[in-house]
Amino acid sequence: MTLITGGSKCGKSRLAEKLLDKYTDNKFYIATMQPYGEEAFAAIERHRGLRTGKGFETIEKYTALHELTLPAGSAVLLECIANLCANEMFSADCSPDHAERIISGIEHLKNSSSELVTVSNNVGSDGINYSPETNRYIEVMGRLNARLAALADNVIECVYGVPMVLKGRL
Amino acid sequence: MIMITGGAFQGKTEYAKKRFSLTDSDILDGGTSQLSALKTAKCVKHYELAVKRLLGSGEDPLVFTGELCCDIVMINEIGCGIIPLEKSEREWREMTGRCGCALAERADEVVRVCCGIAEAIK
Numbered sequence: 001m002t003l004i005t006g007g008s009k010c011g012k013s014r015l016a017e018k019l020l021d022k023y024t025d026n027k028f029y030i031a032t033m034q035p036y037g038e039e040a041f042a043a044i045e046r047h048r049g050l051r052t053g054k055g056f057e058t059i060e061k062y063t064a065l066h067e068l069t070l071p072a073g074s075a076v077l078l079e080c081i082a083n084l085c086a087n088e089m090f091s092a093d094c095s096p097d098h099a100e101r102i103i104s105g106i107e108h109l110k111n112s113s114s115e116l117v118t119v120s121n122n123v124g125s126d127g128i129n130y131s132p133e134t135n136r137y138i139e140v141m142g143r144l145n146a147r148l149a150a151l152a153d154n155v156i157e158c159v160y161g162v163p164m165v166l167k168g169r170l
Numbered sequence: 171m172i173m174i175t176g177g178a179f180q181g182k183t184e185y186a187k188k189r190f191s192l193t194d195s196d197i198l199d200g201g202t203s204q205l206s207a208l209k210t211a212k213c214v215k216h217y218e219l220a221v222k223r224l225l226g227s228g229e230d231p232l233v234f235t236g237e238l239c240c241d242i243v244m245i246n247e248i249g250c251g252i253i254p255l256e257k258s259e260r261e262w263r264e265m266t267g268r269c270g271c272a273l274a275e276r277a278d279e280v281v282r283v284c285c286g287i288a289e290a291i292k
Contacts (some may be wrong), residue, residue, distance in 0.1 A: 008267050160280070
């Protein structure tokens with residue numbers, strides 16, 4: 001399992017897709033972003049364009065990843081934890097055990113795939129004090145990233161497209 | 171080109187001044203200097219603010235970035251936070267990410283400064 005993190009538009013997806021280049025069959029893209037609003041559509045279209053011709057089958061799953069069943073030996077790109085976390089915390093299908101549900105969902109994906117690449121985000125470094133709800137989200141994201149990094153064999157941080165290996169290898 | 175990045179107030183300018191023996195007049199500021207002068211400056215700091223001004227003026231920051239000929243470009247990391255509520259702030263943050271990626275790809279060397287400590291990451 002590889003965890004890729006970093007800020008906004010820093011080349012995380014491009015790197016994640018590249019890591020799965022060698023896989024051709026049973027290659028799944030699990031999209032967690034809910035298509036609400038014009039900008040979400042634009043972002044989804046942009047990412048779809050980037051994935052075109054790379055052999056991914058897209059599965060839209062906004063919460064409860066443990067419910068997914070994948071063929072044995074699948075290669076999986078999960079994008080992204082920031083949306084998944086927001087969905088698990090704030091959407092209609094949210095769960096009071098959001099963090100546990102996210103971790104168990106990702107453990108499930110890790111166990112049922114031959115390769116899992118997970119894209120997350122660093123959201124806690126702007127120094128702004130938000131509403132209690134948003135502050136809680138920042139805290140959950142920070143703790144989740146730390147737990148995911150412990151689960152992962154490799155952890156990569158993207159800095160303006162430059163990958164930095166924080167754990168394991170690239 | 172050498173790109174220097176990192177969070178705000180981490181010592182990027184001090185590092186650049188020391189390493190490249192720059193004086194204040196060698197360094198143009200993306201937030202205040204004339205935009206057209208940035209392209210041929212020896213060193214530019216706060217390129218993220220130049221991106222914001224270019225967006226405001228309707229010029230394509232990615233095209234501008236492709237035409238940049240400076241030796242040293244400093245750009246803050248600004249994308250590691252919560253998605254801003256304001257649309258223009260979101261556009262700025264995303265465009266800064268894309269321009270930063272374009273700069274890093276072109277750069278011969280990318281340095282990240284954190285707490286005054288510089289690390290060559292490319």
